[in-house]
Amino acid sequence: xxLLGISLSLLICLAAPSKARPQGEAAKKCKSVDLVFIxxxxxxxxxxEFETMRKFMINIxxxxxxxxxxxxVGVVQYSSQxxxxxxxKQFSKKQDMVxxxxxxxxxxxxxxxxxxxQYAMTVAFSKEEGARPGIPNVAVIVTDGRPQDRVxxxxxxxxxxxxxxxxxxxxxxxxxSLRAMASPPLETHVFLVESFDLIHQFGKQxxxxxxxxxxxxxxxxxxxxxxxxxxxxxHCECLPGYRLNPDGKTCSGFLSMRDMSS
Numbered sequence: 545x546x547l548l549g550i551s552l553s554l555l556i557c558l559a560a561p562s563k564a565r566p567q568g569e570a571a572k573k574c575k576s577v578d579l580v581f582i583x584x585x586x587x588x589x590x591x592x593e594f595e596t597m598r599k600f601m602i603n604i605x606x607x608x609x610x611x612x613x614x615x616x617v618g619v620v621q622y623s624s625q626x627x628x629x630x631x632x633k634q635f636s637k638k639q640d641m642v643x644x645x646x647x648x649x650x651x652x653x654x655x656x657x658x659x660x661x662q663y664a665m666t667v668a669f670s671k672e673e674g675a676r677p678g679i680p681n682v683a684v685i686v687t688d689g690r691p692q693d694r695v696x697x698x699x700x701x702x703x704x705x706x707x708x709x710x711x712x713x714x715x716x717x718x719x720x721s722l723r724a725m726a727s728p729p730l731e732t733h734v735f736l737v738e739s740f741d742l743i744h745q746f747g748k749q750x751x752x753x754x755x756x757x758x759x760x761x762x763x764x765x766x767x768x769x770x771x772x773x774x775x776x777x778x779h780c781e782c783l784p785g786y787r788l789n790p791d792g793k794t795c796s797g798f799l800s801m802r803d804m805s806s
Contacts, residue, residue, distance in 0.1 A: 623651030633674025
């Protein structure tokens with residue numbers, strides 16, 4: 545499976561030799577997050593695809609340290625309307641979450657993804673529903689990526705509110721819509737899940753993100769000179785005297801003294 549030619553393994557990356565990276569426990573210490581799954585249960589999602597979504601959520605929950613003072617999990621499903629399955633404050637045990645997920649009955653109507661993102665931003669991640677001040681908000685949207693409403697503007701508003709959005713497409717997902725929803729960098733926030741085998745892979749990617757692992761720890765992300773980490777993301781930099789090319793990866797030839805002083 546390919547995502548625009550980019551492997552899922554890109555979420556945890558290799559350090560450049562010129563940069564010191566955290567080692568041992570400091571690089572693996574997990575942080576608490578408030579995690580909300582936003583699940584597409586419209587009629588365009590086939591029954592076996594919805595079962596994949598169930599397995600996807602359950603598999604990820606099993607990889608997390610969940611609890612009142614650890615990671616909190618909520619689930620929202622949407623179609624033409626939005627339905628809260630359980631809020632961030634409702635369950636603190638994995639078995640209760642799994643039971644509720646297995647009992648979800650798909651709504652099987654339209655696909656109002658923008659409405660669901662708006663609900664997550666204003667309700668699911670509210671203090672009243674269990675969101676905690678100072679704790680990162682992470683939304684995982686699982687969809688076939690074919691919204692019937694506008695998603696780009698509301699997703700941008702959610703990201704501006706500090707919500708980190710992962711967009712996960714199932715089978716026939718529309719890549720343009722997934723990319724419009726997700727947080728940057730897109731190669732670590734947009735995924736296609738075509739089989740159960742890939743669900744486990746993404747679960748490890750997400751766990752790496754919330755455990756604060758350095759995105760440049762195991763791969764240089766294609767950076768020609770330096771892979772630099774910042775707030776769970778990364779960007780490429782060049783050695784002194786070189787300029788980063790428009791591709792954001794490679795570096796141009798040595799600059800003149802005049803360029804370097806400007």
